[in-house]
Amino acid sequence: MQAISRKTSRLATVGALAGAAVLAVSVPAFAHVTVAAEGAAAKGGYAVVDFKVPNERDNASTTKLEVAFPTDHPLASVMPEPVNGWKVEVTKSKLDKPLEMHGKQISEAVSKVTWTATDGKGILPGYFQKFPVSVGALPQDADQLAFKALQTYSNKEVVRWIEVPQKGQAEPDNPAPTLQLTAAADDAHGAAAQNTSAGSKSAESTPTAAAAAAESGSDTTARVLGVVGIVVGAAGVAYGVFAGRRRTAA
Numbered sequence: 001m002q003a004i005s006r007k008t009s010r011l012a013t014v015g016a017l018a019g020a021a022v023l024a025v026s027v028p029a030f031a032h033v034t035v036a037a038e039g040a041a042a043k044g045g046y047a048v049v050d051f052k053v054p055n056e057r058d059n060a061s062t063t064k065l066e067v068a069f070p071t072d073h074p075l076a077s078v079m080p081e082p083v084n085g086w087k088v089e090v091t092k093s094k095l096d097k098p099l100e101m102h103g104k105q106i107s108e109a110v111s112k113v114t115w116t117a118t119d120g121k122g123i124l125p126g127y128f129q130k131f132p133v134s135v136g137a138l139p140q141d142a143d144q145l146a147f148k149a150l151q152t153y154s155n156k157e158v159v160r161w162i163e164v165p166q167k168g169q170a171e172p173d174n175p176a177p178t179l180q181l182t183a184a185a186d187d188a189h190g191a192a193a194q195n196t197s198a199g200s201k202s203a204e205s206t207p208t209a210a211a212a213a214a215e216s217g218s219d220t221t222a223r224v225l226g227v228v229g230i231v232v233g234a235a236g237v238a239y240g241v242f243a244g245r246r247r248t249a250a
């Protein structure tokens with residue numbers, strides 16, 4: 001009975017260590033100011049991007065965010081969305097080389113957007129805030145855009161998120177928010193050509209309804225069997241622990 005009891009204790013210890021490992025893996029990485037598109041950010045197109053600002057301090061709130069827009073790839077259109085409790089200021093600068101937008105020459109572009117808390121609270125400890133901005137047209141000759149940002153806290157501390165991540169290198173301590181751009185959308189001519197090609201090859205490239213149904217059915221069966229296996233395995237472990245306890249008590 002002592003051997004069974006020791007075996008049961010080992011099982012419990014292994015389970016606890018496994019649970020701790022899962023929790024360790026699920027802990028989020030150190031939070032940074034980041035930028036991400038709501039949907040795709042296609043080259044040559046327009047997108048709504050969100051600057052996500054977490055509060056990383058326990059004793060101060062974030063009261064100001066300054067985002068510098070790229071000068072090597074200026075954006076002709078930058079329109080912030082109003083955010084309750086925050087005042088937004090858009091700064092423009094003259095361009096060395098004018099941009100063309102809808103047939104018009106643009107001689108200046110947004111170089112910085114600043115959000116300042118007006119309610120005296122800002123982003124409290126343990127919270128984050130998103131600041132949406134509509135931008136375009138996105139450059140066609142770049143794979144990403146870096147937006148250097150300054151985060152100011154209520155205790156006057158300023159965190160500078162200005163280090164541009166480099167491909168193939170470790171992430172810097174204070175990375176600049178970086179927007180990844182996707183491939184440009186196909187134009188009408190390209191889409192028409194693609195549809196024509198697809199139509200001519202539909203008989204050999206499109207799976208039959210029976211094949212699709214069979215594939216779907218096999219996938220569903222595999223999922224069901226997987227769930228059943230997990231349930232049976234969990235029941236077996238529980239039974240083994242319960243039996244071990246009964247033998248120990250006896």
